[in-house]
Amino acid sequence: MSTSQHFEHSFHALGSEYVTPTAATPVSAPKWLAWNNRLAEQLGWPEAWGHNEQTLITLAGNGQFEGSQPGSAAYAGHQFGNYNPQLGDGRAILLGEWRRPDGQLFDIQLKGAGPTPYSRGGDGRSPVGPVVREYLMSEAMHSLGVPTTRALAAVATGDPVYRQQLEPGAILTRVAKSHIRIGTVQFFAMTRQGKGLKELVSYVTQRHYGAALQKAQALNPQATHAQVLLNEVTRALANLVAHWQSLGFIHGVLNTDNMLLCGETVDYGPCAFMDTFAAGQVFSSIDTGGRYAFGNQPGIVHWNLSVLAQCLLPLIDEDQEKAVAVAQKSVDQFPTLFTDIYSARLAAKFGLDAMRDSDHALIESFFSQLEEDKLDFTLAFRWLTEVANGNMDATILESLFTPSSGLLNWQTQWSNRRLQATSASCEHMKTANPVVIPRNHWVAQAIGMAEAGDNELMETLQSRWQDPFNWHAGDEQFAAAPKREEQVHRTFCGT
Structure with missing residues (x-):
């Protein structure tokens, strides 16, 4: 063509x-x-x-x-x-x-x-x-x-x-x-292809992080491509996993070959979104030990970055001790970067202008209440959104989500905290807490129909999920948590 x-x-x-x-x-x-x-x-x-x-x-x-x-x-x-x-x-x-x-x-x-x-x-x-x-x-x-x-x-x-x-x-x-993956760097590092590794790192840094490279070398002419790459990938992956955690997304197979250096989510084999909240939630049939459980994802990404850092040591500095010190400093940024980005996303989800130290206990108690009462992650956050904006009577959410007595008690504390927030924070909640997510049972139904030669549901879901933060006609179906018989408990790579 x-x-x-x-x-x-x-x-x-x-x-x-x-x-x-x-x-x-x-x-x-x-x-x-x-x-x-x-x-x-x-x-x-x-x-x-x-x-x-x-x-x-x-x-x-x-x-x-x-x-x-x-x-x-x-x-x-x-x-x-x-x-x-x-x-x-x-x-x-x-x-x-x-x-x-x-x-x-x-x-x-x-x-x-x-x-x-x-x-x-x-x-x-x-x-x-x-x-x-x-x-x-x-x-x-x-x-x-x-x-x-x-x-x-x-x-x-x-x-x-x-x-x-x-x-x-x-x-x-x-x-x-x-x-290009962390695993790509591993391949050239572990096979001792020094020239190949150097060319790869130079290529990736210039392709994805050229502006950061120019800035770093303007400040320090000795800054290497490898040093800049490690810094920027650390930032990109902290941002990525903070997004996942804020939406209840579980990747399922966070191997180093499934982590792109550009910071995009890749390889959706056994992935899933949580319905009821559980910090230890696992869907992947092959993750029998829970290595990649929801609550473990930030730590696993941090571990994967340490693997990348080890591969880059020869290119960071010829002096191994100096190289290790520089790499360690880069990778050690991850917990703080993740916490800062995740906290900002949580502040938006809870309708707060910014997170205070005292807010962490309030938020932890919210998640504990969700887990204890087996409440839906996405609907609980959208319930907060509608409550904060005074819209409960104007949406169908009331028929989809019933807060527990424990959550209603928690709401009193949250409402008192929100007295100190601005009206803009209410608007931020609307774009932080989706009405619809790609629920596992809908994906499973679309797959079943497509296997039988019918693509209609696939087209319907794609269209609906293009606008996840607003209510649409028909959301009695698409925003609802799955019924007991619709729940998906295990996902499979399948490829």
């Missing part, structure tokens, strides 16, 4: 040790599952490559965009704390980079497009379920304001994929600021 616009290939240009040429494997009967016209417009994607038959064929791997250079990338990673030296894009193929009209560069990747040199005997495919989940979840996360990869399209292949049983196959077109 031809257009006057074109792909770029700055990552490919680093060399074959970074990206191995890899062709997609054709499929038998491609069919649209979804096309994200809103994202296409934001990318400045050519109309000729839009929602049409030729684009469908190309995104299914049966054709190729002019100027694309399909390839798969190497990376390693710690999986549940255990190091695996050889992972890589086992089912993903990078087509190239696309420059948005504002100059921002994005990777365009096909996920589930067939075997690659890193498939390790796998088929390189994905069932419909994981594709639908990632499409819906990543777009909902974007609308909630969370840094995330996005989904341009989802295509059914017409071919079966065997996992626990035969399932219909699909391919996701994923868009990211880049797919």
Whole structure:
């Protein structure tokens, strides 16, 4: 397919040790599952490559965009704390980079497009379920304001994929600021590819944190790319996990190969949003020890950053003691950065102008009350929003959420604290506490229907979740907590 616009290939240009040429494997009967016209417009994607038959064929791997250079990338990673030296894009193929009209560069990747040199005997495919989940979840996360990869399209292949049983196959077109991971750095550090590691770090720093690099080197000409990268990734990941915690999102598989250096959420395999609040909540079927439980996420991200720091030591300073001191200082920023960002997000959620030291006990007692009374995380916060704004009679929330006696007692303390807040803080609550989130039971229903060839619910959910902070007609369904028989207790990677 031809257009006057074109792909770029700055990552490919680093060399074959970074990206191995890899062709997609054709499929038998491609069919649209979804096309994200809103994202296409934001990318400045050519109309000729839009929602049409030729684009469908190309995104299914049966054709190729002019100027694309399909390839798969190497990376390693710690999986549940255990190091695996050889992972890589086992089912993903990078087509190239696309420059948005504002100059921002994005990777365009096909996920589930067939075997690659890193498939390790796998088929390189994905069932419909994981594709639908990632499409819906990543777009909902974007609308909630969370840094995330996005989904341009989802295509059914017409071919079966065997996992626990035969399932219909699909391919996701994923868009990211880049797919370079902590695990990518690990691969080059652990294989002792010093030149490759240095080039990678220089590339990533300039691509994602060029302004920070210029600023750091203006203040200190000796500042290295590695030092700046570690500082900026620490900030980006503190911001990311603070977003997750403020919304009740559980990633489920926070291995180092699932942490992007650009600070976006990636790999939505066993992810889920909490319904009833529980600090130790786990959904992922493979997280049997609770390593990646909701309350553990900040600590795990901090641990992953320490792995990144260790890999970067040779590039931070030739003197190992100095390098360790600099790296330690960077990584040690994480708890404070996370706490500051998370506290600011909590202040907005509770309708406070700013967090005071005395507020922490009030907020902890709120979460304890939610857990004790098994109350819905999202609805409880929206209840606070409507109470603060005097809107309870004007919304359907009263029929969806009944506060416990303990929560009503807590409300008295909170209302007294809010007497010192400004009216603007009420407005901030409306954009901090969503009406709807991508509830697990709705995602599961959409997957079931898509597997049967019906995309209607998938389209409905995508549309509704684009505006999560406002009430819509029909939210008696979409804002409600799941009924007992609808609750999802376990999620699966599925790919």
